[in-house]
Amino acid sequence: MGSVGFLFHRALRRARVFRGWAGAYSVLDPPGRFWWQRPVRVVQFNVEDRYGVYVPRISGRRLAELAEDLHANVIVVFARDPWGRLFYRGSSLGPVHGKMRGDLVRELVEEAGKRGIRVVLMVGHTANKFLYKLHGDWAQVNRHGEVIMLEHVPANEKEYEPEWPILCINSPFIDHVKREVAEALGLKASGVLLDSFRYQPDPDKSCYCRWCRDLFRREYGYDMPVEPRWSDSRWKDLWDWRYRVVARRLKEIKEVIRNVGGVGTPLIYNSHPGGWGGRNNRVVEESRESIDVVMVESSEADREPPGFISEMSKLSRAVSGGKPVWSTRNYFHMYRTTTATTPVAIRQGLREAIVAGASPWLLVFSSSYIQDPSGLEAARKVFEEHEKLEELLDGAEPVRYxxxxxxxxxxxxxxxxxxxxxxxxxxxxxxxxxxxxxxxxxxxxxxxxxxxxxxxxxxxxxxxxxxxxxxxxxxxxxxxxxxxxxxxxxxxxxxxxxxxxxxxxxxxxxxxxxxxxxxxxxxxxxxxxxxxxxxxxxxxxxxxxxxxxxxxxxxxxxxxxxxxxxxxxxxxxxxxxxxxxxxxxxxxxxxxxxxxxxxxxxxxxxxxxxxxxxxxxxxxxxxxxxxxxxxxxxxxxxxxxxxxxxxxxxxxPVVVDAPSTVQAEPWRQGDRIILHLLNHTYNQRILNRGLGDARQPVAAFGSHEAVHPPVEVIPVHDVRIRLDLEALGLGYEAYSAWLPLSPDSKIEPLVRDGVLELRVGRLDEYAVIVVEPRR
Missing domain, CATH: 3.40.50.880 (Class I glutamine amidotransferase (GATase) domain)
Known part of the structure; x- marks a missing residue:
């Protein structure tokens, strides 16, 4: 038996079996695919609070019940927070969170398993205040000698003490991350999430710590250039080297996962494709062999065009070479993490992931969950829709043009x-x-x-x-x-x-x-x-x-x-x-x-x-x-x-006669055509844009920072659809059409001159139309 076959059978022997709504399942779900290669519904619960105000009110059972109530089948939580505090006991990797009651992670794994819900642990958060206090030289340092921080600090604020210093993956911190990965899998997590290493090539955000300088000098024979001179090959070498460093570390971590958890345990990587200058898209592209699932953190969605989550999902699928993509919609508006955004924003954002072929992922913080659970019903509705559509989503391919x-x-x-x-x-x-x-x-x-x-x-x-x-x-x-x-x-x-x-x-x-x-x-x-x-x-x-x-x-x-x-x-x-x-x-x-x-x-x-x-x-x-x-x-x-x-x-191949605010995404499963219609006909969202300064500026009449969430969806009427049967490779005599989310509604296809015509009398927020040959 070859090495791959040996690892595969070893993984099967190690497979953990849970009982829940889906019955018994292992790391390998039928028909011959791993569980993460199928559509999933994800809720991520973050505790990112310096004083852990709500930690005493959070238990593993409560989180498992939250996921079950939302119809999620995957829940993601921190193994530790950015201050280095662990949410499980019995580890030597850092202090246990002082306000945690019981053993949050172990209880969650047990309670989620009873409900058929998988637990993914986020590890290796590059901010770790505890480790920074013990090993200050592990921190990333930019070319000006400043510690590189994850937090946002006003540009002119001086004498700031880093709260979330980013640690360098060329320092011994990487060995600490590998131990975190191994411990997470020892806690019977179904997978691990890396929230990006944030090892940037950009001049003022790139690392010049002693570990980086020594490693680069050993590999290239000269010192790291400091000033960005794009005509100098040494600067280009440094820029590209930083990506190879990340790819190398991801490969090492994937090997740890394979050795500890088996071949069916996924490495999920947060690419954050629309943030951090888009640099992580190249990380994903160069680490395809290591990354199993791409987490598409879409935190910019509130200040981007409608359809942004769909766009980032498609982009991430492309740069990853077709890996499964799980795309996020924040529970909150902009950076107002303590309260829910509008139900429309939550519903339409999660649907944007679905219509682009991604799995929907809701990101909730502990403060908004405790203080304002009013938006959870919106997420539940979409996750229920996803459950109904799962058979139509699994294995579907976009209609490519x-x-x-x-x-x-x-x-x-x-x-x-x-x-x-x-x-x-x-x-x-x-x-x-x-x-x-x-x-x-x-x-x-x-x-x-x-x-x-x-x-x-x-x-x-x-x-x-x-x-x-x-x-x-x-x-x-x-x-x-x-x-x-x-x-x-x-x-x-x-x-x-x-x-x-x-x-x-x-x-x-x-x-x-x-x-x-x-x-x-x-x-x-x-x-x-x-x-x-x-x-x-x-x-x-x-x-x-x-x-x-x-x-x-x-x-x-x-x-x-x-x-x-x-x-x-x-x-x-x-x-x-x-x-x-x-x-x-x-x-x-x-x-x-x-x-x-x-x-x-x-x-x-x-x-x-x-x-x-x-x-x-x-x-x-x-x-x-x-x-x-x-x-x-x-x-x-x-x-x-x-x-x-x-x-x-x-x-x-597919013509949709509708306003430009309707997003139309056609998919196919063999001879079946699945058309998603997502209505973005909202209230005005971005209300103001400044014109910049001039030599003799005057005061602005109003602020230029007004970004509103969608509050209501205006229905669109009389949407007409035409399918070019020849272009789609369909040559049947008769077809049926149906609306899986509206089983009581009727839609009659009309075929003439090689074109199948449909009419949707009223489109509210979202509709799915299925067209297939009549057998």
């Missing part, structure tokens, strides 16, 4: 200290397509292979600057064989090492050659062909290109937003829009200095070109179209995105 390439190397080496300048281009395309009801997913740049790309009708290089030669060849072969490609700005002009090529590597497919950059504060896009599918829905001939800088501190305009590449189209490449120039760098109207100047000249320089390459089509934009939609949301930018994507991709 458009794939946006996400490049962690572009984020790091092109975005550098301002990754938003790359990410905004990507996210602008994503939300324009979501708002247009075009099925859209992310694909990691690491996974650009022909067999992956051919699952989609369109691939989008949204300023994907860094692209390897191999990936470029695969993309061109994909287009040659009939795929569609949309690219913008500097896409593929740098190689896999993020060194400039000064020519797009996919230039033959785009039908252009690069001649230079046109560096303009403001410019215009001038439509030249209104009859072309890319531009026919735009509705305007002259479109401003650029935007003011909202900080308005060092510059008037947002960096590079008015810029264009200067290109020479190949013979046979068609130009459908041109670059317009301005006479002045800023305009005078209304508030002199912020507005765009008027167009002064229409040029013959191409701004949008279309090309045929083999059997496929391409569209190339010389500027950053996605950033414009992300920042401004104007319909002309949305129309250009949808027009270009559907031009190269062909007819949509």
């Amino acid at each position: 458009a794939a946006i390439v996400y490049s962690t190397k572009t984020l790091d080496h092109y975005g550098r200290s301002q990754p938003q300048h790359y990410v905004d281009e990507v996210r602008g395309f994503y939300y324009a397509l979501q708002h247009s009801h075009v099925p859209v997913e992310y694909v990691s740049a690491r996974d650009i292979r022909l067999e992956v790309l051919q699952k989609y009708r369109v691939v989008i290089l949204a300023n994907t600057v860094c692209l390897s030669d191999e990936a470029s060849r695969e993309i061109m072969e994909y287009v040659r064989k009939g795929g569609g490609l949309v690219a913008t700005y500097l896409a593929s002009t740098w190689d896999c090492n993020c060194v400039e090529r000064y020519e797009p590597s996919v230039a033959p497919a785009l039908g252009v050659t690069l001649k230079g950059l046109l560096r303009l504060d403001w410019s215009y896009l001038v439509i030249g062909d209104f009859k072309h599918p890319v531009t026919r829905s735009v509705g305007k001939r002259i479109i401003p290109w650029g935007d003011m800088d909202y900080s308005f501190y060092n510059t008037r305009t947002s960096p590079e937003l008015g810029w264009h590449t200067l290109i020479e189209p190949y013979a046979g490449t068609s130009t459908v829009a041109y670059i317009g120039l301005t006479e002045f760098p800023w305009g005078d109207e209304y508030t002199l200095g912020r507005s765009p100047p008027p167009i002064s000249r229409e040029t013959k320089a191409s701004a949008v070109v279309v090309n045929r390459f083999g059997e496929g089509k391409t569209v190339y934009f010389t500027g950053q179209l996605g950033r414009h939609y992300w920042r401004l949301g104007l319909p002309e930018y949305q129309a250009l995105i949808k027009g270009s994507v559907t031009y190269v991709g062909g007819p949509l």
